[in-house]
Amino acid sequence: MLNSYFCLSYLEHPLVEAVVGGPATLPCNVSTPLEDDEATLILWYRLDFPNPIYTLDVRNAAIKNARHFPSEEMGGRAHFDVSVHPPVLVLADVTTDDEADYKCRVDLRRSRTLILHSRLRVIGEQHSRDLLYRIIAVAL
Numbered sequence: 491m492l493n494s495y496f497c498l499s500y501l502e503h504p505l506v507e508a509v510v511g512g513p514a515t516l517p518c519n520v521s522t523p524l525e526d527d528e529a530t531l532i533l534w535y536r537l538d539f540p541n542p543i544y545t546l547d548v549r550n551a552a553i554k555n556a557r558h559f560p561s562e563e564m565g566g567r568a569h570f571d572v573s574v575h576p577p578v579l580v581l582a583d584v585t586t587d588d589e590a591d592y593k594c595r596v597d598l599r600r601s602r603t604l605i606l607h608s609r610l611r612v613i614g615e616q617h618s619r620d621l622l623y624r625i626i627a628v629a630l
Contacts, residue, residue, distance in 0.1 A: 503591060503607040510614025514584045518594035519576040523601055529553065531597040534579050536590050544568050544579055586612045
């Protein structure tokens with residue numbers, strides 16, 4: 491069963507869709523433009539929250555051995571999976587309240603900071619109700 495997928499739009503942030511109660515996977519490509527460069531710190535932000543929702547400290551370790559610091563705001567539902575390419579922030583048990591714009595900031599040792607955006611759309615009761623209202627409005 492497909493729980494989330496990516497959809498690119500020319501004018502907007504990449505769209506990630508997830509179903510209420512399932513996981514959402516927000517991508518963050520940590521590949522560096524220089525061959526001899528590497529990530530030192532990876533920060534995930536939800537744009538309507540003032541502080542990072544997840545931090546991965548890569549300063550003194552390989553990325554697969556980095557220290558993970560999820561924020562309390564996510565209630566233990568967030569995990570940054572570095573075993574896949576590109577790495578993804580996994581949000582478990584998504585709700586419609588998780589629908590927002592997210593930003594992954596990758597601080598690099600030698601190069602400029604990379605910033606990657608994603609927009610999370612959560613499909614569930616609220617979206618089903620909105621769709622029903624649109625269908626009824628068109629039918630009238």
